[in-house]
Amino acid sequence: MKITDIKCHRLKETTLLPAIPRNLIEYTLVRVLTDEGIEGDYIIWSEVPSSRPGAVAEALRQMRPYLLGEDPLLIEHHWQRLGKMWYTEKGPAFAAIDCCLWDIAGKKAGLPLYKLLGGARDKILAYASGEPPKSREEKAEQAVELRERGYRASKVHPFSMEDCRAVRKAVGDEMILIHDAIFALDVPEALRVGRVLEELRFHWYEAPLPAEDIDGYAYLTKKLDIPVTVELRGNYRTYLERRAVRIFRTISDFTGGITEMRKLATLCGMYGLNFEPHSFGGAYTQAANLHCMLSITNCEFFELPLVRGKEGAFDVGVQKGLRIDSEGYVHAPEGPGLGLMLDWDVVKAGEEYCLD
Structure with a gap:
């Protein structure tokens, strides 16, 4: 060929x-x-x-x-x-x-690509990821609605700590919550926020600092019990050698594709770390990440993007996008290759x- x-x-x-x-x-x-x-x-x-x-x-x-x-x-x-x-x-x-x-x-x-890559499983738990409503009450209501629609996990983007408290109170312990600060904090503030997130039993703490602040991430990882992570498009080896994060997160579909994701997943496994690719994006971005995730075992969640609380805004150019089942899992597309x-x-x- x-x-x-x-x-x-x-x-x-x-x-x-x-x-x-x-x-x-x-x-x-x-x-x-x-x-x-x-x-x-x-x-x-x-x-x-x-x-x-x-x-x-x-x-x-x-x-x-x-x-x-x-x-x-x-x-x-x-x-x-x-x-x-x-x-x-x-x-x-x-x-x-x-x-x-x-x-x-x-x-x-x-074959569906995940099987060609080795096939560890055929589904993975998803977390809802998108911009939140403006008011605290609406944020809590949206979290409850997502839980009722079948999501068992959700990421909250720049929330105040009182917003985080309100969301945790609304969904109770039934829902896994992730906090993404989108690079907005300095080290002292990030440490204070991390301590609150630990108190509220958040699952991981994402992007509190600029991605290039390796010293800052190494410090937070040492001081906090909650796993700290950040999306990376480089500096992979330095972050691993410094143990600067406890969860390795990349945007490899914008840099090295599926081949790079596979290499990094294997490397993370050797360091005993989970590899959680950033899959917020178009339908093909989601599919490429999903097939990689389903071919490995050191990955816990699939990030399913929402806009205004709804799925499908990024399904441009495809006949059918990815969705969760009644238990909150995303399944592999059935067709050969990427399956879209x-x-x-x-x-x-x-x-x-x-x-x-």
């Missing part, structure tokens, strides 16, 4: 997300075509500047000559070769290519970039 073309489509549909700067989320479909008619697909959502459609198209123009005529199943070869170019700068386009190649591999084998079906009406309504 040989790669015959790389295609890039800007989708017309967008998502308005109040919680993210430049809050209009755009979507880019990346397609890797082969001479056997098997196609690898991945849709990038624009959470970071380098994932905007124009930037993705330009990056793909640079990568395309290195992929045409090549065997798509030599995934590690392509990951190493492309990853060492451009001063080792990986990005969303690089990750999309990697995910497309894994999609092809699963389709060629006729493109909505071709949405794709055709968009714009195809010329990559020649």
Whole structure:
């Protein structure tokens, strides 16, 4: 099998997300075509500047000559070769290519990707993740509603500690709660907040400090009993060697794709740490993370994104997105590869970039 073309489509549909700067989320479909008619697909959502459609198209123009005529199943070869170019700068386009190649591999084998990767399980507990209502009362009400809809875990974003107390009181001990401070605190304040979260029996404490503050995270991890974590796009080895976090969390689908997630999951296992990828994003972002999570055992939760308390806002370009079952689990898609079906009406309504 040989790669015959790389295609890039800007989708017309967008998502308005109040919680993210430049809050209009755009979507880019990346397609890797082969001479056997098997196609690898991945849709990038624009959470970071380098994932905007124009930037993705330009990056793909640079990568395309290195992929045409090549065997798509030599995934590690392509990951190493492309990853060492451009001063080792990986990005969303690089990750999309990697995910497309894994999609092809699963389709060629006729297997859902998590099984091709080893298959540790076929479902994982999800936690609801999204921007909260404004008032304290509404925050508590939303947490109760999520619990009643089947969620057994939920992440709360910048809440005051009184908000956290109100939510814990509303849901009792029946619900697992996670706090994400979104890099907003300094070390003394982060320590004070962490002590309150311990009192309220929160499950983990995410992103209290900027991700580059390794000393700060090492200090918090030493001082607090609650596991501390932060999303990383680099400095992996230093964080592990310093034992700066107790849970390892990455945004690998924007840097090194499924291949990088697998490498990091194995490395975390050797350090006795859980690997909890950031899966807040589009449907293909969610699927790539889910297949990796289902192929390993040192991962506890799947992050299911909600907007205004509802699922599906990021399912742009797909026929069906991921949802929880009645017990709060997300199951693997049943189809081969990543298992998602493109909505071709949405794709055709968009714009195809010329990559020649």
